[in-house]
Amino acid sequence: MIKIICLIAVLMPFSFAQAVVIKVNAEYAQSLKNPGENEFRITDPCKPLPLSVFCNDNLSRVISIDSDIDRPLAKGGTWWERLFYHSFPGEKTVQLFNENGLSVTMKFAMTHTGYSIDNPFFVVSDAATADVNSKCKLVDYVLSVEGDKTDTLFYAIDASNQKTGGVCYSRDFSYWSQYPSPHVGKIRKFYIGYKLMPVNVGAISNGTYKGKLSLSVGSTRDIDFTNATYRYPTVVDLEFSLVVRNHLKVVFPPAGNKVVLQPDGGWHHGNKTPSLSGVMPVQITSSIPYWIKLECQYLSTVDDSCQIKNNKNSSLVSMSIYKKSTKGHVLLSPTLKKNFEKNEPLSNGMFLFKVNKDKVKDMINYPGSTYKGAVTIIMDAMIEPVYN
Numbered sequence: 594m595i596k597i598i599c600l601i602a603v604l605m606p607f608s609f610a611q612a613v614v615i616k617v618n619a620e621y622a623q624s625l626k627n628p629g630e631n632e633f634r635i636t637d638p639c640k641p642l643p644l645s646v647f648c649n650d651n652l653s654r655v656i657s658i659d660s661d662i663d664r665p666l667a668k669g670g671t672w673w674e675r676l677f678y679h680s681f682p683g684e685k686t687v688q689l690f691n692e693n694g695l696s697v698t699m700k701f702a703m704t705h706t707g708y709s710i711d712n713p714f715f716v717v718s719d720a721a722t723a724d725v726n727s728k729c730k731l732v733d734y735v736l737s738v739e740g741d742k743t744d745t746l747f748y749a750i751d752a753s754n755q756k757t758g759g760v761c762y763s764r765d766f767s768y769w770s771q772y773p774s775p776h777v778g779k780i781r782k783f784y785i786g787y788k789l790m791p792v793n794v795g796a797i798s799n800g801t802y803k804g805k806l807s808l809s810v811g812s813t814r815d816i817d818f819t820n821a822t823y824r825y826p827t828v829v830d831l832e833f834s835l836v837v838r839n840h841l842k843v844v845f846p847p848a849g850n851k852v853v854l855q856p857d858g859g860w861h862h863g864n865k866t867p868s869l870s871g872v873m874p875v876q877i878t879s880s881i882p883y884w885i886k887l888e889c890q891y892l893s894t895v896d897d898s899c900q901i902k903n904n905k906n907s908s909l910v911s912m913s914i915y916k917k918s919t920k921g922h923v924l925l926s927p928t929l930k931k932n933f934e935k936n937e938p939l940s941n942g943m944f945l946f947k948v949n950k951d952k953v954k955d956m957i958n959y960p961g962s963t964y965k966g967a968v969t970i971i972m973d974a975m976i977e978p979v980y981n
Contacts, residue, residue: 611824611828612826612827612828612829613658613826613829613830614830614832615656615658615832617635617833618635618636618637618834618835619633619637619833619834619836620633620837621634621791621794621795622973623838623841623973632651633651633791634651634652635651635652635653635654636836637654639654640657643709643735643745644733644745644747644784645732645733652788653704653786653788653789654786654787655705655785655786656784656785656787657782658782658783658784658829659782659825660780660781660782660826661779661824662779662780662783662810662818662821662822662823662824663779663822663824664678664710664778664780664818664819665775665819665820666714666715666766666775666777666778667775667776668715669765669766670775672762673762673819673820675724675765676710676712676715676717676720676766677707677710677723677746677748677762678760678763678818678819679708679760680759680760680813681706681750681758681760681815681816682758682815683702683755683757683758684701684702684756684758685701685806686700686701687699687804687805687833689802689803689835690802690804691798691800691802691803692800692801693798695797695798695800695802696802697792697797697802698792698793699789699790699792699804699833700789700790700791700792701787701789701790701806701831702756702787702788702790703750703785703786704749704786704787705732705747705748705785705786706729706750706783706786707748707783707784708745708782708783709744709745709746709783710743710746710778710779710780711742711743711778711779711781712742712743712744712778714778715766716767718767719764719767720763720764720765720766721736721744721763721764723748723761723763724763724764728750728751728753728760729748729749729751729759729761730751731746731748732747732748733745733747734746747784748761749786750786755788780818783816785829794835798837799838799881799974800836800837800881801837802835802836802837803832803833803834803835804833805831805833806830806831806833807828807829807831808828808830809827809828810823810826811823811827838881838973838974841877841883841972841973842878842879843875843876843877843972844875844877844878845873845874845876849873849875852871852872852873853871854870854871854912854946855870855871856868856869866950866954866957867950868948868949868953869947869948869953870945870946870948871946874942874943875942875943875944876942877972879933879935879974881974881975882933882934882935882975883932883935883973883974884930884931884932884933884972884973885916885930885931885933885972886925886926887899887914887925887926887927887971888968888970888971889966889967889968889969890968891909891966892927893909893911895911897927897928898913898914899912899914899927900912900966901964902964902965902966903956903962903963903964904962904963904965905962906959910948910955910956910964911948912946912947912952913946913947913948914947914968914970915944915945916942916943916944917942917943925970932975944970
């Protein structure tokens with residue numbers, strides 16, 4: 594018997610990706626400025642940067658990414674050897690999925706670009722200004738004359754090129770720069786301004802949707818600072834989390850914000866004291882559980898209720914407020930959120946305002962008086978936004 598032992602070696606080329614992970618959180622929920630309407634907004638806080646622009650509105654942010662990139666700088670050289678150069682990508686499409694596999698489409702586009710680069714060699718002067726042929730304009734810069742002489746440059750990408758992509762680069766170095774030979778500038782940090790645009794988010798089911806967009810860093814990649822030496826990062830991973838609270842809609846009748854309390858059964862009760870009540874019709878559409886809480890103009894210090902106030906002597910009377918549900922009347926509270934299950938496609942209900950008989954006995958001691966008070970009914974879906 595002959596045994597032959599073969600030693601087999603396979604050489605596998607490999608590289609280690611140096612990735613940076615950025616978490617992006619957003620929600621589609623009730624508008625903060627226009628109650629009753631929904632809006633999309635990024636929920637990440639605006640983190641201050643050494644720039645004048647770092648948070649424009651609910652739809653856009655600027656992020657800062659530490660880096661270790663060497664790029665060539667040359668006076669009178671090619672346009673990708675100037676103080677600033679970035680070939681940026683066009684609009685990206687990202688699919689986000691919830692736990693049930695349902696998806697939502699998100700558009701991602703770059704709005705700003707910039708970096709902080711060590712430049713001890715050249716006089717900047719107007720060399721920071723965007724070249725007339727580039728697809729951007731200079732909006733902010735910080736020039737240092739001490740230490741490592743790190744220049745920070747920041748540009749707004751032209752609106753037409755945010756969708757298609759393009760190149761942003763600065764003017765050539767000035768005549769007064771004393772270093773005509775090529776040198777290397779180290780990019781210590783770069784900045785990406787972005788905006789998010791959800792597609793038809795108002796038609797999707799509520800829940801939390803997650804997805805990821807990977808932007809490669811390097812020559813001819815998504816984030817391209819020309820033929821530089823890219824040590825870190827080589828990938829920027831944007832991890833998206835979108836909370837959708839879309840299907841809670843409340844409709845009141847016209848002028849439905851006033852309720853007049855009347856005696857139950859009419860005014861004629863003989864010697865019996867009636868209770869007082871009034872109703873407010875409401876239509877609630879909700880595909881997920883939601884909660885309701887009260888906010889009182891006059892909050893009782895004795896019981897968990899809102900009160901109405903006598904216009905003559907300022908005496909206060911407690912009132913009970915209920916929501917009609919499939920389980921009957923649910924007593925609402927100014928201190929606790931009361932939870933409700935999702936409705937049928939349309940729930941025709943009402944809010945009931947009631948003053949019990951024992952409270953009415955005190956009120957009839959002041960004939961001719963008017964009792965008034967304001968109550969705010971707060972309701973929202975039972976899904977909270979997420980943050981970094």
